[in-house]
Amino acid sequence: MLVLLPPSETKWAGPPRGAAVRLDALSHPDLTAAREQVLDALVEVSARPDAPELLGVGASLRDVVAANTTLRTRPAARAAQVYTGVLYDALDLPSLPASAARRVLVVSALWGVLQPRDRVPGYRLSMGTSLPGVGPLAAFWRRHLTEVLHPAGVVVDCRSSTYAAAWVPDAETAARTVAVRVVAGGKVVSHHAKHTRGLVARALLTRGGGRPRDPRAVGASVSEHFWGEAL
Template sequence: MLVLLPPSESKAAPAKRGKPVEVAQLSFPELTDLRKQALEALIEVSAQPDALTRLGVGASLADEVARNLTLHTAPARPAHQVYTGVLYDALGWDSLSPAARRRGNNRVLVISALWGALRPGDRVPSYRLSMDGELPSLGPLARHWRSELPGVLAAAAGKRGVIVDCRSGPYAAAAPVTSFPSDVAARTVAVRVLRETNGKRSVVSHLAKHTRGEVTRYLLEQDTDPLTPAALRDLVGSRWPAELSEPARAGSSWTLDVVLHD
């Protein structure tokens, strides 16, 4: 099993001490060159007078953008401590059992606009950058990562087991399921969260993030991994109402709808 998560736009406050990131020591060294390019481009744009506009953020985030200038020297910490927000609060890494944390270190990948893909234990500093933006000299970030990231994720998925895709749209665009080898795409399941009220269903972003975090936690706390989309449906369905839909077209993912009733 491999679980793909988006990052959180919010990050933990920077650590006060510690060693800076060692880019070449992060998981998936084949991404090192792309990471260095993104890092330098982000530092460059963050120093510009119009940095907030270029990065698509408001004045309230000016301090976070300014901190991008210190990414080479800022203290780093494990990714599971850097990412905060609704999904990561629901995942509750620190309160997972020791066995679940070990499983998470091997089975969870966070897709990042700055780093490409991280394992939870990879040490990085807090930063401000979204995958739906672009950087001078690199262009759209999703396109920047698309040259290498699909192959990295496919290799991480291995030869068996499901890929549980909890990414949001911009992060999925950096490595679309249609770019995976056919055998990997055939066992990829996108998790969608629906709220049902009076027989009508709708997607609610905040609730979806929270539930994806809970689903990830639930999967990590199990003793065995689901090997097929149907097995994933049965496992998730033991906790929430869950419905599995086949791929809409060749090369696309399965869809697992987690249905929450009011």
């Protein structure tokens, strides 16, 4: 089983001291060249006076955007610590056993994909952004992730629609993929959806008795965990 997560919008900036990110040490090293390209473009854009506008954020986040210019030198931390917010509070990545954390991938606008153990600095970049010299990031990463992501077993997709565009499973993988959608009153409610996705991911990653091996087993496991009976 593989659990795909979106990143959090807000991120921990990282510790005051420590080693900087090493792109060659991140998981999925086939993405190193693509990561270099996006990182270079983001650092360059973030130094511009119109950086907040280009990155699609408000002027109040100008200091956060400016911090992107130090991404290569700022101390890095485990992705499990860097990503924060509603989904990650519910999931509590740092407390997961190592065997469970290995089944998690975070889809990132800057790094492509990360495992929780990968060490990166906090950053500000959305998958909905079009970076000069790179283009729309979802399309950019879709080309690269299609080549490197070939998950085996069932895939539990907790990504938002923006990040889902960065990797689309082929027909064979789609047949064993479960997309987690949270609907209240016929509408998707962002805050509750993020919280529920975090709870669902944690329930599946920490359940006893082995991992679900097909979409039906995922549904049964979630139903049993939250309502006390399988579907």
